[in-house]
Amino acid sequence: MTEEMHEEIKNYDPPVSVKAGQIQFIEACHPPLAAGRYKLHMKQVVREAEKSETNWNLQPYEAGLQFDVDAPRFALDPADIHSVYPPVDQTGRFDNALPHVVFTRRTLPWERTLDTRPPVLGSPFPPWMALLLVGEEELCIPGSEGEKTNLKYEIRSLPIAVKNEDKDCLLYPASSDVIVPELGQQDNPGDWQNLYARSLCMTLDLPVELFRAIAPRYNDLPYLAHVRQIDTGDKEVLAINDKGWFSLVIGNRLPQPDKEHCVFLVSLEGHREHLQESWSAASGQLIRLVVLGTWKFNCGEANDFKAQMSGLTPDSLHLPFVSGADKSVQSADIDIINEAYSRGYTAFNHHLRHGEKTVSWYRGPLVPLNYDKPQQIQEPVSCVDELLRYDPDTGLFDVTYAAAWQLGRLLALQNAGFSLALNRARKMIRQEAERQLRAAEINELKEKLQLPPDTLNLEESLMTALSNDTGKKLLDALNFKPVEE
Amino acid sequence: MTNSDPQNKSGQQSVNLFQDITEDKRKALLDEVSSWLGRLVLLYGVPFHYLIPEGEMLPGNAGQVKGSLRFFFLDPVWIQCLVQGACSIGNNGYGDSIIDNAMNQWVQPVRPAGKDHEGLANQKAASIRDRLRLEHEGVALPGEDTCLDWPLTGFVLRSPVVEGWRGLEVMAYKKLSAEEWNNLPRNDLTEEQISKLTKDHVAPLKPLRIEQLSKDVILGIFNGIIAELVIRQPQEGLHFGITRAAGSLSCTKTLRELGYKNPGEAGELLVDKHNQQLVLPVSLREEGENPKYPGVVDIAATAAAMKEILLQEGALKEGRFTSAEFAVEMIEAAGEFTYRLNIKSSSSSTKA
Numbered sequence: 139m140t141e142e143m144h145e146e147i148k149n150y151d152p153p154v155s156v157k158a159g160q161i162q163f164i165e166a167c168h169p170p171l172a173a174g175r176y177k178l179h180m181k182q183v184v185r186e187a188e189k190s191e192t193n194w195n196l197q198p199y200e201a202g203l204q205f206d207v208d209a210p211r212f213a214l215d216p217a218d219i220h221s222v223y224p225p226v227d228q229t230g231r232f233d234n235a236l237p238h239v240v241f242t243r244r245t246l247p248w249e250r251t252l253d254t255r256p257p258v259l260g261s262p263f264p265p266w267m268a269l270l271l272v273g274e275e276e277l278c279i280p281g282s283e284g285e286k287t288n289l290k291y292e293i294r295s296l297p298i299a300v301k302n303e304d305k306d307c308l309l310y311p312a313s314s315d316v317i318v319p320e321l322g323q324q325d326n327p328g329d330w331q332n333l334y335a336r337s338l339c340m341t342l343d344l345p346v347e348l349f350r351a352i353a354p355r356y357n358d359l360p361y362l363a364h365v366r367q368i369d370t371g372d373k374e375v376l377a378i379n380d381k382g383w384f385s386l387v388i389g390n391r392l393p394q395p396d397k398e399h400c401v402f403l404v405s406l407e408g409h410r411e412h413l414q415e416s417w418s419a420a421s422g423q424l425i426r427l428v429v430l431g432t433w434k435f436n437c438g439e440a441n442d443f444k445a446q447m448s449g450l451t452p453d454s455l456h457l458p459f460v461s462g463a464d465k466s467v468q469s470a471d472i473d474i475i476n477e478a479y480s481r482g483y484t485a486f487n488h489h490l491r492h493g494e495k496t497v498s499w500y501r502g503p504l505v506p507l508n509y510d511k512p513q514q515i516q517e518p519v520s521c522v523d524e525l526l527r528y529d530p531d532t533g534l535f536d537v538t539y540a541a542a543w544q545l546g547r548l549l550a551l552q553n554a555g556f557s558l559a560l561n562r563a564r565k566m567i568r569q570e571a572e573r574q575l576r577a578a579e580i581n582e583l584k585e586k587l588q589l590p591p592d593t594l595n596l597e598e599s600l601m602t603a604l605s606n607d608t609g610k611k612l613l614d615a616l617n618f619k620p621v622e623e
Numbered sequence: 624m625t626n627s628d629p630q631n632k633s634g635q636q637s638v639n640l641f642q643d644i645t646e647d648k649r650k651a652l653l654d655e656v657s658s659w660l661g662r663l664v665l666l667y668g669v670p671f672h673y674l675i676p677e678g679e680m681l682p683g684n685a686g687q688v689k690g691s692l693r694f695f696f697l698d699p700v701w702i703q704c705l706v707q708g709a710c711s712i713g714n715n716g717y718g719d720s721i722i723d724n725a726m727n728q729w730v731q732p733v734r735p736a737g738k739d740h741e742g743l744a745n746q747k748a749a750s751i752r753d754r755l756r757l758e759h760e761g762v763a764l765p766g767e768d769t770c771l772d773w774p775l776t777g778f779v780l781r782s783p784v785v786e787g788w789r790g791l792e793v794m795a796y797k798k799l800s801a802e803e804w805n806n807l808p809r810n811d812l813t814e815e816q817i818s819k820l821t822k823d824h825v826a827p828l829k830p831l832r833i834e835q836l837s838k839d840v841i842l843g844i845f846n847g848i849i850a851e852l853v854i855r856q857p858q859e860g861l862h863f864g865i866t867r868a869a870g871s872l873s874c875t876k877t878l879r880e881l882g883y884k885n886p887g888e889a890g891e892l893l894v895d896k897h898n899q900q901l902v903l904p905v906s907l908r909e910e911g912e913n914p915k916y917p918g919v920v921d922i923a924a925t926a927a928a929m930k931e932i933l934l935q936e937g938a939l940k941e942g943r944f945t946s947a948e949f950a951v952e953m954i955e956a957a958g959e960f961t962y963r964l965n966i967k968s969s970s971s972s973t974k975a
Contacts, residue, residue, distance in 0.1 A: 158813050166945075220860075235863060235865070235955065358922035363946060370762075373857070375756055391919045392918035392920065446784045447782075447958065447960040449689030501698075503674065504696075504777070508696045539701065542702075543711070564713070564722050570648065
């Protein structure tokens with residue numbers, strides 16, 4: 139993406155910032171250039187000044203440049219999809235909502251055009267994707283007499299273009315009953331075959347009648363996509379967030395109660411004609427669609443967001459208490475166990491170093507009670523066993539802090555960057571301490587010798603001091619005593 | 624060494640030896656180290672089983688149980704041991720131990736009462752989320768440095784909602800004393816936060832870490848004691864909803880204010896001059912009793928009908944009705960759940 143394009147996109151930023159809980163709706167974020175082939179033409183004409191004597195080359199200078207703007211076409215990067223509604227494979231009361239897909243890039247629904255031609259600059263154009271909601275039973279292929287069969291219209295992986303004419307592919311169908319997207323593939327098949335010879339894409343052949351009944355019309359499309367900006371301050375920080383901007387493509391069909399549904403995110407590129415009210419096709423024909431994504435969900439009992447959340451009973455984090463009903467446990471033990479559980483403890487089998495087996499208490503860093511803030515920072519221990527604690531009442535060990543210490547050690551060892559930084563820091567602290575220690579000693583010496591504190595060449599000054607018959611003073615200052623025999 | 628208590632002795636020495644290293648110098652020397660330790664304080668990298676040792680502590684969605692929401696305190700001693708363990712690597716003996724003792728005093732994120740400065744890992748931990756947001760979302764760092772306000776608390780939620788509604792919004796509030804309530808600056812608060820402040824005497828708590836740990840588990844750690852937790856459906860994923868008439872295929876939509884006349888009213892239900900709500904029937908492509916392909920909405924016709932009513936009410940700007948206005952009319956309000964907690968800040972004694 140060029141710098142200029144960034145500038146363009148920045149222009150979409152609204153003058154107001156979105157506060158928590160607010161949503162800003164934008165009808166569309168068209169990219170500065172939709173996908174396609176562009177030609178840049180430059181012409182420079184040199185005009186002769188009046189009465190010029192020089193023999194100018196008056197031929198205009200011309201140059202051209204051809205470039206392609208690319209965008210997703212036959213497949214999407216999974217990271218482009220932020221979320222879908224209704225949730226994948228979930229069952230719930232979704233029959234009063236239109237399905238939708240949330241994309242992480244604000245321009246995605248407008249990066250292509252329906253007729254593959256660049257749009258008129260500055261004028262709005264509809265999104266190139268749509269959601270088709272199909273009931274599971276509508277996908278069944280009826281038999282020759284209309285009876286039910288086990289065959290279904292299914293997503294198939296097809297090559298986009300192949301050289302072999304007998305083989306079915308997206309752009310050149312083997313059967314004349316299949317209507318394919320018109321991407322201009324008839325003009326120069328060789329190019330297409332070279333470009334896409336090895337690429338596959340997901341396709342779905344639907345009966346024309348079904349497609350016409352459920353697909354949005356051309357006039358519906360502009361309303362089926364928009365952009366939202368929200369404040370992401372209360373969310374997990376996801377690396378994909380386009381600064382809180384998301385684009386959405388919405389379906390045009392409501393799910394039916396108590397049924398299974400399939401949603402297809404399809405590309406409408408090359409299908410512009412097929413979306414017009416006036417278009418019709420012979421019955422029995424199939425229309426071939428590029429599928430960019432698909433998921434299933436069920437309409438069933440109340441199990442949506444509200445139902446799920448109101449079914450929660452908040453509690454503090456601990457193991458469920460043991461009740462007295464279990465006769466194998468003595469009631470005194472139950473009290474001990476429940477007391478430990480209420481403090482967040484769990485019991486684990488513990489193999490001691492000497493091979494003995496016992497049970498030890500452990501609790502994680504997330505505890506149900508407010509444990510006291512330590513009154514002082516503990517001295518580091520030199521070995522993990524110093525942190526094992528023995529409970530004389532139960533005769534069991536508490537391995538909590540030993541486990542924490544050991545885990546910290548393991549995590550640090552795993553991280554080469556940290557262990558290097560730690561060693562570097564140690565070395566630097568040592569140097570710094572030594573330097574300061576030396577400086578302090580020297581200052582002390584200077585003080586005792588009554589040298590000015592800014593004395594730079596200490597050695598020379600010492601020699602001077604000695605020669606000036608202050609040697610005794612110096613030796614006193616150094617606390618020097620002759621060695622006794 | 625003949626000293627009976629070498630540890631204390633060395634500890635004493637270390638403080639004297641390094642007391643001249645100024646705080647700025649310490650910060651510079653230990654910047655990289657404390658950055659990583661800051662992450663450790665918020666339990667980044669700690670395996671799930673160390674956090675939730677038993678599955679029963681956080682039951683999943685099965686049968687009658689709809690998942691679980693559990694609140695916790697962060698154990699400061701646990702964190703202290705974790706940090707000490709991390710700093711124990713590469714310690715080669717007595718000299719290193721002196722340095723390590725001093726370093727431990729400097730970096731530990733839990734500040735005991737009476738100490739005047741915050742440990743280095745403390746500040747780093749408090750700003751991890753701000754840094755992440757700067758890196759990934761381009762949100763500027765807040766002007767002033769924050770420190771951890773122990774005790775820290777948080778929640779773990781295990782629910783299909785975590786998977787199905789990606790990008791859940793969680794907001795925590797803390798209880799305020801009368802004095803804090805009076806002194807709280809109100810300039811930066813949103814309307815929602817102000818109303819909570821007036822009604823419940825609670826103020827927003829800074830999130831330190833919000834992260835989806837697995838498919839259906841999300842963890843939140845906040846800078847203080849949670850008194851109220853609000854979990855809201857992600858705003859970017861709010862769906863287009865309609866009201867179904869009982870026992871029939873037809874459905875309706877109640878129109879909303881777009882906020883062009885008065886931004887404060889945006890999203891509220893629109894009423895006409897007789898104070899009646901405006902309810903619009905949603906046009907379906909196949910009307911009638913028993914359509915072959917039910918439920919297909921005639922979007923263009925519905926939008927045109929909406930535009931007409933909104934024009935009559937004078938609710939549009941320059942008569943424009945685009946997919947943005949259509950979206951405001953069609954979306955369903957966010958599902959929002961508030962959990963009030965009664966956690967006493969007074970602590971209980973630790974298990975001996």
